[in-house]
Amino acid sequence: MQALTASLGLKEQVHFRGHISETNWVYDKVLAVINPSFIDSFGMTLIEAMARKTPVIATASGGPRRLLKME
Numbered sequence: 001m002q003a004l005t006a007s008l009g010l011k012e013q014v015h016f017r018g019h020i021s022e023t024n025w026v027y028d029k030v031l032a033v034i035n036p037s038f039i040d041s042f043g044m045t046l047i048e049a050m051a052r053k054t055p056v057i058a059t060a061s062g063g064p065r066r067l068l069k070m071e
Contacts, residue, residue: 027052035064043067 005014020026027033033049035058043063046056050067058064 023048024052027054030054032057035059037061037064040064 002016005011005016027049032055033045035043035046035056038059038061040058040061040063043058046058046064046067049056056064056068058068
């Protein structure tokens, strides 16, 4: 992902932080959480984001479809 980011000229805009155990500050700081997964059985990151009132964008797959009422 880092190589792709660099090849697209986005190295200054995209930051890879590694593992983060305390996520609330991330959800509070970002503009939106994007879940591009085609196979996601539950969608925990979406639930965490919505609990912090962070907008979510997700593909219409398993868990996100039910969570976001895409049916």
